[in-house]
Amino acid sequence: MNDFAASITFDQLVSDPYPIFARLRREAPVVLLPKLGLWMVTRWDDVRQVLSAGESFTSAFPSMATQIFGERSVLKVEGDAHAELRAAVDTRFAPERIERATTLTREAALPYAGGLGGRDELMSGYFEPAASVALARFIGLPDVDTDALMRWARDLTAGMSNFTADPAVHERAMATAAEIRRTIEPCVRKTADRPDGSVLSQLLHSGCPPDTVRSAEHVVPTFIEILSAFLEPAAGAGLTLLALLQHPAQMRAVREDPRLIRKAVHETLRWLSPNGALSRRATKDVLLAGQMIPAGATVMAVIASASRDEGVFTDPDTFDINRIPFPNLGLGYSRHACLAAPVVGAIIGALLDVLIEQHPRLSLDPGRPHDLHGWKFRVLTNLHVRIGDPARGS
Numbered sequence: 001m002n003d004f005a006a007s008i009t010f011d012q013l014v015s016d017p018y019p020i021f022a023r024l025r026r027e028a029p030v031v032l033l034p035k036l037g038l039w040m041v042t043r044w045d046d047v048r049q050v051l052s053a054g055e056s057f058t059s060a061f062p063s064m065a066t067q068i069f070g071e072r073s074v075l076k077v078e079g080d081a082h083a084e085l086r087a088a089v090d091t092r093f094a095p096e097r098i099e100r101a102t103t104l105t106r107e108a109a110l111p112y113a114g115g116l117g118g119r120d121e122l123m124s125g126y127f128e129p130a131a132s133v134a135l136a137r138f139i140g141l142p143d144v145d146t147d148a149l150m151r152w153a154r155d156l157t158a159g160m161s162n163f164t165a166d167p168a169v170h171e172r173a174m175a176t177a178a179e180i181r182r183t184i185e186p187c188v189r190k191t192a193d194r195p196d197g198s199v200l201s202q203l204l205h206s207g208c209p210p211d212t213v214r215s216a217e218h219v220v221p222t223f224i225e226i227l228s229a230f231l232e233p234a235a236g237a238g239l240t241l242l243a244l245l246q247h248p249a250q251m252r253a254v255r256e257d258p259r260l261i262r263k264a265v266h267e268t269l270r271w272l273s274p275n276g277a278l279s280r281r282a283t284k285d286v287l288l289a290g291q292m293i294p295a296g297a298t299v300m301a302v303i304a305s306a307s308r309d310e311g312v313f314t315d316p317d318t319f320d321i322n323r324i325p326f327p328n329l330g331l332g333y334s335r336h337a338c339l340a341a342p343v344v345g346a347i348i349g350a351l352l353d354v355l356i357e358q359h360p361r362l363s364l365d366p367g368r369p370h371d372l373h374g375w376k377f378r379v380l381t382n383l384h385v386r387i388g389d390p391a392r393g394s
């Protein structure tokens, strides 16, 4: 037993996981953390192995996500069941839809950007509502209040990373999932009869023989899972802006050449991965990097750590938008990689483009520090900025 691994607690990971990941990569890259009851895999090659070796590691096992979403969400099934759900909606997030995603995001973002001025908090004041409105339009969600969309995603995400089994967090996530089921039920019934090309409609109809439709029980868990990701682009955008504002020369470069935004997003998904760790279960005893992981063990593939593996990246702790492009694990890897991966960069890029175009002089508010915490999901709860030029007091 590695003494350091034995000492690691949830609180330490939540507060700043990166020094812990670095030490694990050096001393115990595949290890059981007894206080968490989880195996951690922290190096690049091993993380990719966990995520791609379907015969050894599965994502189909009872978990907080299956309790909240239901048994059969796309992330929690494997094999044909997974391929079927993925194929039903993949086209809605395909690269051909990048332009549409960009246009919708710009349209959604403009009014929120226009409402900013003086000293602002950008997560709840800009990124989260703008991203939620854009995604709702992009997936063809009928009218749902933006505040409800944001609350849903927040509650579901908290429920999925409730490692300390806080009953209040769990109950809130379960109640929210029930509220979503009630809210979308009329829409499920209507779209089952009349396909309309929305993501929900695709889930119900796509790939089914004529005159047949999948049941609500079959598709609603995946739909709830998609709704749970609604704040992820906001998280990616907030983290990218934070990284740029902490590196003024790179921020200046982006202001001068907005095409660099996409590079900044890519580098942020590596440097501050919003999804830090992906859970799997060992289907059998598996030997990985010299350690025997027993069948049935829960294994965290820590993409946030793999993304700073010094064997793969030069100066991995440095944020550098001019890095030679390299595959990125920030959106996952292999069969369960992010469904929205083709369009996510465009959505985040558009949120940032609009903000920087409208408010080129924005800067961090030195009096109000940001709050960044978490390790499964790295959450930026606030990002206070000054919108005008601080030197001119505007």
Ligand code: HEM
Pocket: 059, 074, 075, 076, 086, 135, 225, 226, 227, 229, 230, 232, 233, 235, 236, 274, 275, 278, 279, 329, 330, 331, 332, 333, 335, 336, 337, 338, 339, 340, 341, 344
């Ligand atoms: C910055 C934004 C995002 C990040 C960083 C992100 C990250 C990820 C990651 C790491 C995975 C892999 C999970 C695993 O293997 O356990 C994933 C899967 C997934 N993501 Fe995203 N995501 C983002 C945005 C979105 C959005 C906007 C949606 C939908 C509207 C979405 C829907 C999904 C779905 C449905 C899966 C499961 C795919 C499957 O199991 O086949 N994600 N995402």
